[in-house]
Amino acid sequence: MVIAPKKTRHGSKGAYARVLTMALAGAALAGFTAQTAAAESRSFAFNMFYPATYTQPDNCPEGVNPTSHEIFRNALITTGTPPEKAEHIIEEAVKQNGNAGYKPITERGKIGEKQVNAYTNPLSVPDPGFKTAVGKFALGFNLDGRGADDASAFENPWTHEKGVDNQLFRIYGCLANYQATPPAYPNYPLETWEMVRDTMPAWLITVTADDFSKDGEVTISVDRALNHLLRDAKGHARSLGTFRIDGDPRSHNVFKGKIEKGVITAAAPKLYFLGDQFFFPDFDFTQVKMTMEFEEDGHAHGMVGGYLPWLPIYYQHGQNGLNAETFRGMDMVGLYRALMRVADADPDPATGQNRRMSTAWLMELIPVFTVPADGGPGKVASDTATIQSARAP
Amino acid sequence: MKLSRYLGGTAVAVLAAGCLLQSSAFANGKEEIAFAAPPGVTIEGPRFADGAGMTLYTSDKDVDGKSNCDAECAKMWKAVAVPAKIKGGGNWTVAKGFNGEAQWAFRGKPVYTFANDKSVGEAKGGGSGWTILTIATADEMMLPVGLGIREVNDAAGRSLVNHRNMTLYTFEGNAKKPVAAEWTPVYAAQIANPVGDFTLFKREDGTEQWAFKGKPLYTFENDVAMGEAKGMGADPRFQVALVSRYFMPPNTIVRNNLGFGTVMATAEGKSLYMRDGYRYQIGSHYTRPAARGVPAQGRNIGTRGCDAKCLETWHPYTAAADAVPAGHWTILTRTDGTRQWAYQGYALYTYTGDKKPGDMIGNDQYTYLVSEDTAKASDPTLPVSLNWHIVFP
Numbered sequence: 158m159v160i161a162p163k164k165t166r167h168g169s170k171g172a173y174a175r176v177l178t179m180a181l182a183g184a185a186l187a188g189f190t191a192q193t194a195a196a197e198s199r200s201f202a203f204n205m206f207y208p209a210t211y212t213q214p215d216n217c218p219e220g221v222n223p224t225s226h227e228i229f230r231n232a233l234i235t236t237g238t239p240p241e242k243a244e245h246i247i248e249e250a251v252k253q254n255g256n257a258g259y260k261p262i263t264e265r266g267k268i269g270e271k272q273v274n275a276y277t278n279p280l281s282v283p284d285p286g287f288k289t290a291v292g293k294f295a296l297g298f299n300l301d302g303r304g305a306d307d308a309s310a311f312e313n314p315w316t317h318e319k320g321v322d323n324q325l326f327r328i329y330g331c332l333a334n335y336q337a338t339p340p341a342y343p344n345y346p347l348e349t350w351e352m353v354r355d356t357m358p359a360w361l362i363t364v365t366a367d368d369f370s371k372d373g374e375v376t377i378s379v380d381r382a383l384n385h386l387l388r389d390a391k392g393h394a395r396s397l398g399t400f401r402i403d404g405d406p407r408s409h410n411v412f413k414g415k416i417e418k419g420v421i422t423a424a425a426p427k428l429y430f431l432g433d434q435f436f437f438p439d440f441d442f443t444q445v446k447m448t449m450e451f452e453e454d455g456h457a458h459g460m461v462g463g464y465l466p467w468l469p470i471y472y473q474h475g476q477n478g479l480n481a482e483t484f485r486g487m488d489m490v491g492l493y494r495a496l497m498r499v500a501d502a503d504p505d506p507a508t509g510q511n512r513r514m515s516t517a518w519l520m521e522l523i524p525v526f527t528v529p530a531d532g533g534p535g536k537v538a539s540d541t542a543t544i545q546s547a548r549a550p
Numbered sequence: 551m552k553l554s555r556y557l558g559g560t561a562v563a564v565l566a567a568g569c570l571l572q573s574s575a576f577a578n579g580k581e582e583i584a585f586a587a588p589p590g591v592t593i594e595g596p597r598f599a600d601g602a603g604m605t606l607y608t609s610d611k612d613v614d615g616k617s618n619c620d621a622e623c624a625k626m627w628k629a630v631a632v633p634a635k636i637k638g639g640g641n642w643t644v645a646k647g648f649n650g651e652a653q654w655a656f657r658g659k660p661v662y663t664f665a666n667d668k669s670v671g672e673a674k675g676g677g678s679g680w681t682i683l684t685i686a687t688a689d690e691m692m693l694p695v696g697l698g699i700r701e702v703n704d705a706a707g708r709s710l711v712n713h714r715n716m717t718l719y720t721f722e723g724n725a726k727k728p729v730a731a732e733w734t735p736v737y738a739a740q741i742a743n744p745v746g747d748f749t750l751f752k753r754e755d756g757t758e759q760w761a762f763k764g765k766p767l768y769t770f771e772n773d774v775a776m777g778e779a780k781g782m783g784a785d786p787r788f789q790v791a792l793v794s795r796y797f798m799p800p801n802t803i804v805r806n807n808l809g810f811g812t813v814m815a816t817a818e819g820k821s822l823y824m825r826d827g828y829r830y831q832i833g834s835h836y837t838r839p840a841a842r843g844v845p846a847q848g849r850n851i852g853t854r855g856c857d858a859k860c861l862e863t864w865h866p867y868t869a870a871a872d873a874v875p876a877g878h879w880t881i882l883t884r885t886d887g888t889r890q891w892a893y894q895g896y897a898l899y900t901y902t903g904d905k906k907p908g909d910m911i912g913n914d915q916y917t918y919l920v921s922e923d924t925a926k927a928s929d930p931t932l933p934v935s936l937n938w939h940i941v942f943p
Contacts, residue, residue, distance in 0.1 A: 268926065273928075276934060277927075277930075278927050280921075383808065431914050434937065438914065438937075469916075469918075472935060476828045
């Protein structure tokens with residue numbers, strides 16, 4: 158197996174095969190009159206995009222990170238609350254509606270004599286510890302080029318490439334609702350993705366080559382759409398929709414790759430696309446690597462890796478820290494410290510603290526059509542002005 | 551026109567019409583439409599308020615357009631002054647205050663604020679002869695069965711709507727001749743009788759159509775949701791059937807932007823932005839309703855959160871020295887004494903990264919307010935992040 162295994166849970170595939178057949182039939186009727194060898198292009202929308210976890214029994218020798226009750230209890234006790242009182246505070250907080258009862262927990266930070274919000278001032282709380290994953294295997298790429306020389310890196314269980322850099326897996330690997338091995342999805346990323354994909358502008362990827370049946374160079378473009386995914390009657394993402402490409406240049410990426418024995422690989426210095434506040438505000442990859450494989454029914458799947466700033470990773474959870482601690486069993490103070498600890502790229506020139514972290518993400522892609530919104534990718538859609546300012550009478 | 555490079559022919563014509571509207575103070579075709587809230591009167595949720603957002607009241611004791619609120623009464627009830635050089639119109643007239651000063655009156659009754667209302671949104675003064683002034687009151691008029699009035703922010707006003715709350719348009723042309731199929735007449739029942747400003751227009755086929763102030767009424771087929779007014783600019787003979795309009799500052803427009811619908815902009819086409827905080831919500835914030843701000847949050851943020859470096863790229867949308875708040879627009883005073891427009895509570899800015907009309911490169915830029923300072927806490931009155939968003943009308 159080269160990259161992520163095929164899945165059938167998401168996306169309607171039969172329709173694509175039918176339309177593809179019709180399209181080919183139509184082309185045959187037209188007699189393929191064009192004499193020039195036009196390049197082939199295939200466009201896809203991201204149907205699933207989630208952190209590449211590959212959970213193994215040896216990932217967390219000391220067990221997974223604690224659940225919410227234990228997080229709250231630890232948080233209160235380590236910040237000076239007697240154990241009996243800590244239990245009482247937690248009981249009272251759970252009984253109450255709203256967040257007021259949780260104030261001793263959310264404001265467990267201390268600066269001087271003042272209690273402060275722990276989620277916006279994470280270093281104001283002693284490090285509670287955060288269990289990170291260890292082990293031999295992780296999905297991802299050798300991003301730093303050190304390969305087998307990198308003793309702290311993983312091995313890709315599918316390709317057996319050594320030196321795989323995926324510190325995000327270390328972060329997520331000992332959180333119960335992130336633990337999964339493909340083809341299973343990690344629970345929390347699945348949950349959030351299912352929430353945002355119905356409204357978040359879709360991400361698009363288009364691959365162009367002279368001939369996909371032969372080895373050679375490919376061009377890959379990644380864009381954001383103006384419209385979002387639609388679902389079919391079964392709740393699966395609907396294939397073969399037409400997506401308008403957002404002209405916002407921030408989410409327009411083009412880079413080269415190659416196709417070899419049906420597998421596409423590519424590398425790029427940067428890859429950026431806007432996300433969603435509820436999920437990830439944006440993805441700002443550096444030292445990007447990508448691999449991708451077409452499926453017979455027109456779908457595709459693959460993996461993208463690169464270094465991401467870790468503050469947005471914290472933000473995804475810290476923006477509603479109490480929720481993350483309550484429902485995800487994720488101690489926010491511990492998470493922040495762990496992110497600081499395991500970040501492995503882009504050191505701050507002043508402090509030396511790494512600001513980026515190696516990551517890998519699995520993607521499942523459905524076939525779609527794409528059209529430029531106006532003026533083509535990289536150009537902002539022109540628009541119309543309507544009304545009207547009015548001044549005082 | 552400079553914008554013609556970026557706009558289609560129709561759009562340019564519409565924009566030109568918009569410019570004429572600014573200079574002539576007309577809001578709708580040849581007819582002058584009164585403000586829903588005149589200068590010095592704002593709209594806070596369902597209520598009218600003064601320029602500072604304090605709820606307005608009328609007194610049962612005030613008759614004949616004159617205030618009977620003497621010095622004793624004035625200790626609790628403050629007259630709402632008419633800004634200099636401003637005339638009345640529609641529901642709003644200039645009354646004589648108890649001491650002869652110019653005071654706003656609504657439908658002949660002078661209006662006041664209540665001393666015990668201490669913050670925006672409070673309305674403690676209702677009852678005992680004092681009436682809270684609501685927007686619904688302003689909409690009171692004789693209507694045919696099935697028609698109503700609702701806010702249509704795309705058209706910056708309050709418009710007639712049909713039984714499905716779809717925006718209605720008036721037609722200034724020969725309605726005996728066929729119009730484009732996208733315009734559907736608002737048919738009247740066979741037994742309908744004229745009412746108020748509504749008359750019956752006999753169509754060629756013998757059916758009858760409602761007309762407002764003598765102009766036949768239509769719906770536009772591309773309006774598919776409440777509050778939409780996509781027919782604006784489609785045909786200059788059709789105008790949104792406004793019964794009152796909202797104030798907009800000079801040189802402010804609403805643009806119809808591909809993929810994002812209507813957005814607020816300067817007359818030059820520069821997108822306007824507000825700075826919002828994180829809000830927990832299931833589902834993407836890209837949906838228009840989700841992306842709308844919460845006025846109280848906007849007021850809380852005010853002009854804060856954009857330091858000197860931020861101000862190099864984000865420019866406050868300044869208000870003239872003699873500008874006064876009106877409708878959804880209020881004015882904030884910055885620390886340097888300059889005045890800044892705020893829309894529905896949020897201070898507005900333009901972004902230097904937007905180079906041409908329609909650019910929205912500033913949209914979805916994030917500032918994470920996570921502090922690593924262990925000596926000074928982050929500002930607890932600000933949210934965990936501040937995000938730049940385009941502004942929907």
